[in-house]
Amino acid sequence: xxxxxxxxxxxxxxxxxxxxxxxxAHPMHTGRAKNKEGVLIPAEFIQDIRCWRNEEEVLxxxxxTATARNPYFSFQLVxxxxxDLIEIRWVDNMGxxxxxxxxxx
Numbered sequence: 595x596x597x598x599x600x601x602x603x604x605x606x607x608x609x610x611x612x613x614x615x616x617x618x619a620h621p622m623h624t625g626r627a628k629n630k631e632g633v634l635i636p637a638e639f640i641q642d643i644r645c646w647r648n649e650e651e652v653l654x655x656x657x658x659t660a661t662a663r664n665p666y667f668s669f670q671l672v673x674x675x676x677x678d679l680i681e682i683r684w685v686d687n688m689g690x691x692x693x694x695x696x697x698x699x
Contacts, residue, residue: 601694605680612674612698614645616667616682620692624659638688640665646681647671674698 602617618640625637637659645653652671681695 601682601692603680603682603694603696605678605696605698607674607676607698608670610673612647612671612678612680614667614669614671614680616694618643618665618667618684618692620664620684620686622659622661622663622665626659638686638690640684640686640692643667643682643684645669645671646679646683647674648678 600619604615606613620640621638622640623635623638625634627635629635639659639661640657643655643657644651645655653669655667657665676698678698679695680698681693684692
């Protein structure tokens with residue numbers, strides 16, 4: 595099951611390394627908040643984020659309930675070239691999956 599999301603990603607070469615900026619659209623519910631009727635909202639959070647560069651996995655991020663809504667990540671990958679494919683895949687604790695990709699500029 596995939597979520598219809600508006601994830602955003604940008605990747606640029608900076609001083610020979612690849613700088614990646616990533617904004618994921620996800621509610622990141624902790625399981626401790628209540629809705630207007632006072633009923634607990636079930637936990638729903640991204641738990642695994644993986645980054646690939648040209649079909650090679652280069653980064654894994656593990657998240658939990660303490661991660662903010664619509665999380666923003668910024669990181670650098672060693673090396674890289676213009677037009678490399680950067681692909682981000684994530685999975686949440688409910689089984690929902692997301693995919694976003696870009697080319698290095």
